[in-house]
Amino acid sequence: MPRSSSCPPTxxxxxxxxxxALGPWRVDPQLDTLHDxxxxxxxxxxxxxxxxxxxxxxxxxxxxxxxxxTVWPQVVVTPGSLYEAVAQLRKILxxxxxxxxxxxGYRLALLAAPSTPVGMVAAPALGxxxxxxxxxxxxxxxxSHAFIRESLLDELIAELSRHPQLVVVxxxxxxxxxxxxxxxxxxxxxxxxAAYLVDGLLELRGDTLRVRVQMVSTAQGTQSWVxxxxxxxxxWWDTGALVAGRLARALNLELLDQAARAPAPALPGPDASQAxxxxxxxxxxxxxxxxxxxxxxxAQAWAEQAIALAPALPLASTCLAFCHWRQAQFGWxxxxxxxxxxxxxxxxxxxxxxxxxxxxxxxxxxxxxxxLGQAARAEESLxxxxxxxxxxxxxxxxxxxxxxxxxxxQEAAALCAxxxxxxxxxxxxxxxxxxxxxxxxxxxxxxxxxxxxxQAMAVNPDFGTAYLTGAAAAQQxxxxxxxxxxxxxxxxxxxxxxxxxxxxxxxxAREAAHREQMDQLLRLLAAAGMP
Numbered sequence: 001m002p003r004s005s006s007c008p009p010t011x012x013x014x015x016x017x018x019x020x021a022l023g024p025w026r027v028d029p030q031l032d033t034l035h036d037x038x039x040x041x042x043x044x045x046x047x048x049x050x051x052x053x054x055x056x057x058x059x060x061x062x063x064x065x066x067x068x069x070t071v072w073p074q075v076v077v078t079p080g081s082l083y084e085a086v087a088q089l090r091k092i093l094x095x096x097x098x099x100x101x102x103x104x105g106y107r108l109a110l111l112a113a114p115s116t117p118v119g120m121v122a123a124p125a126l127g128x129x130x131x132x133x134x135x136x137x138x139x140x141x142x143x144s145h146a147f148i149r150e151s152l153l154d155e156l157i158a159e160l161s162r163h164p165q166l167v168v169v170x171x172x173x174x175x176x177x178x179x180x181x182x183x184x185x186x187x188x189x190x191x192x193x194a195a196y197l198v199d200g201l202l203e204l205r206g207d208t209l210r211v212r213v214q215m216v217s218t219a220q221g222t223q224s225w226v227x228x229x230x231x232x233x234x235x236w237w238d239t240g241a242l243v244a245g246r247l248a249r250a251l252n253l254e255l256l257d258q259a260a261r262a263p264a265p266a267l268p269g270p271d272a273s274q275a276x277x278x279x280x281x282x283x284x285x286x287x288x289x290x291x292x293x294x295x296x297x298x299a300q301a302w303a304e305q306a307i308a309l310a311p312a313l314p315l316a317s318t319c320l321a322f323c324h325w326r327q328a329q330f331g332w333x334x335x336x337x338x339x340x341x342x343x344x345x346x347x348x349x350x351x352x353x354x355x356x357x358x359x360x361x362x363x364x365x366x367x368x369x370x371x372l373g374q375a376a377r378a379e380e381s382l383x384x385x386x387x388x389x390x391x392x393x394x395x396x397x398x399x400x401x402x403x404x405x406x407x408x409x410q411e412a413a414a415l416c417a418x419x420x421x422x423x424x425x426x427x428x429x430x431x432x433x434x435x436x437x438x439x440x441x442x443x444x445x446x447x448x449x450x451x452x453x454x455q456a457m458a459v460n461p462d463f464g465t466a467y468l469t470g471a472a473a474a475q476q477x478x479x480x481x482x483x484x485x486x487x488x489x490x491x492x493x494x495x496x497x498x499x500x501x502x503x504x505x506x507x508x509a510r511e512a513a514h515r516e517q518m519d520q521l522l523r524l525l526a527a528a529g530m531p
Contacts (some may be wrong), residue, residue, distance in 0.1 A: 001174055002348050005088070018067075019187075022051075022110050025057070025093065025108040027051065029048055032044070033364045034092060039299075040177070040180050042466070044088075044139050046072065046085065047085050051108075053070050053071060054067075054107070054108040059107060059108060061105055062106055062314075064104070065105075067106065076103070079486075092324065110392035116123065118363075129280070130166070130167035130169070130193065130197075131166065131167075131196040131197065131198055131215070131255060132168075133153060134174060134198065134214075136152060136153060136200070137200070139202065140205070141202055142513055145204075145365070153174065155241055155245075155313040158250055159245055159389070159390060159391050160248045160251060161184070161332055162357075164315075164355060165256060165280065166255065173192070185218050185221050188218070195219070196215050196217060198213060198215050199213070200214065201214035205482075207234065208230050208231070209231055209329040210229070211229045211243055211247075212227075212228040212229045212487075213227055213302070214226040224258060227250050229243050234469050238374055242418075243395060247392050248391040251282075253423075253426070256283060257282050272313075273372055274309055275305075275306040275307075276313065277304050278467075279315040282302040286299045286488060288321070290460045291330075293427040296323050296327065299322075299323055303319035306319075312354055314358050314361055315351075316359065317348070317351035318348070318351040318364050319348045320343075320347040321344045321346075322344075322367070324340045324341070325340070325367055328344065328371065330495055330505075331495025337504060345372065348368045352365055359395070360385075362382070362384050364380040366398060366402075367474065369381060369523030370405075372507070372511045379402050392422075393418075393426055393429075394431070396415050396416070396418045396419035397416055397428070397429065400415035400432065401431065401434070402420070402443055403509070403510075404517075405438065405507070405513065407511065407512070407514075409440075413439070415435075416433075427459070427460070434456050434469065435458035436449075438469060438517065439516065440452055441520065449472070450470060450473035450479075452469075453467070453469045453473060454470060456470075464493070464496055467489055467490050467494070468490065468525065470482075470483075471483045471486040471524070471525060472521050472527045472528070474528070475524045475527050483524075483529075487530050488527065489528075491530075498531050502525065506518070
């Protein structure tokens with residue numbers, strides 16, 4: 001029979017719509033959803049109201065009449081509606097989640113607990129460098145090409161996972177979020193314990209596929225980074241990995257940059273998280289800021305503080321090696337270049353020994369080995385870096401320089417093109433322009449060498465080596481005034497004050513091709529007025 005509306009309820013209608021935890025589930029009354037970390041379920045509004053009323057009782061009995069009055073107010077229904085709603089909840093929560101008290105009512109066997117409200121900032125469970133990559137949405141993409149979504153997601157997660165500093169939620173978990181666009185970034189971030197959420201859109205425009213990706217802070221719900229790449233649809237098989245690599249490199253830089261911008265951690269005593277935060281600051285300064293004396297000094301200070309807190313932290317050793325290499329290369333500081341290179345090698349080898357999977361450690365070891373004239377070791381270190389991380393743009397650019405110095409300048413263009421495609425705005429691209437400049441000199445294409453040198457100067461006006469190749473190319477082309485002006489700049493503003501200083505600062509020429517290139521450079525610099 002229909003119920004009587006005269007039975008007064010003993011439980012009030014739930015006015016608090018805050019999310020709460022229920023066993024393995026997170027319940028969001030505002031969105032009428034339940035999520036267990038892998039699956040999201042949408043409830044009918046009245047079914048959600050029923051669940052909230054039962055949860056409010058904290059395991060206590062709620063009488064049938066009370067449930068009918070509270071869940072279906074001002075509506076005439078039969079108890080069959082309640083039975084059906086309870087059955088729906090049991091299918092989702094489990095057959096024993098809601099207990100029946102014969103001839104009385106129901107009680108919830110799972111205990112509810114408060115969950116972090118949407119407006120509050122909670123520390124991500126996976127740490128400040130954790131991110132989750134959602135399946136990309138598709139627009140105008142034919143069913144025959146639907147595989148591209150999963151392919152790009154797989155490539156992107158796999159490449160991001162190769163960076164030891166990042167924590168990336170696994171592919172299987174993220175695939176469960178396909179079609180869950182109604183969930184907010186804050187909700188997904190809390191469910192997964194990730195500090196940042198990455199989502200994007202695949203859009204087909206004629207024969208061109210456009211990939212747009214953004215990163216959102218799950219605490220604030222604000223966009224912190226966006227990038228877009230376009231490619232011919234027919235070339236997807238050849239360029240899909242490149243697109244994923246470019247996005248992965250940019251996300252890695254952006255995520256660590258976000259962490260580095262956080263307030264400086266206090267240093268009351270040894271603490272691994274403080275050391276990691278300081279090392280991340282040093283890493284960003286070295287890999288994502290222009291190569292200047294001031295930037296390097298600050299990075300070294302952070303790295304040394306990190307080492308003091310955690311001596312076995314690979315990232316800190318990597319950063320210290322990079323700092324000592326720069327000081328040797330550019331004559332920064334009072335310590336002799338040979339001693340600085342020895343320290344750089346020591347820290348680089350330590351970083352590789354501490355974590356052989358760290359791509360940046362192998363990159364810096366390659367850089368230091370090259371500066372010591374160990375070209376073969378440098379090349380192997382860089383190739384290993386690229387095997388660990390296909391998106392490591394600096395390794396491609398530095399390998400172009402080393403291959404040129406080893407007598408293969410014709411390979412530089414392809415390697416640098418790959419580096420620029422992977423990370424077109426990275427400050428370390430000054431080295432890639434330099435590699436093209438050296439290749440131009442080696443191939444006797446002096447106009448190309450001059451252009452590449454000027455592009456390097458534009459990226460970093462304080463990068464002294466670019467003025468060396470620029471002056472040499474300008475002198476060969478007859479632009480003697482420009483060549484002499486750059487020599488004057490070198491003598492006044494850099495450690496390249498003489499031909500002897502150039503010999504000491506640049507890597508020793510131990511192979512025939514390298515010696516020939518150095519002889520050419522020194523001859524042209526002498527003609528341009530270098531003493």
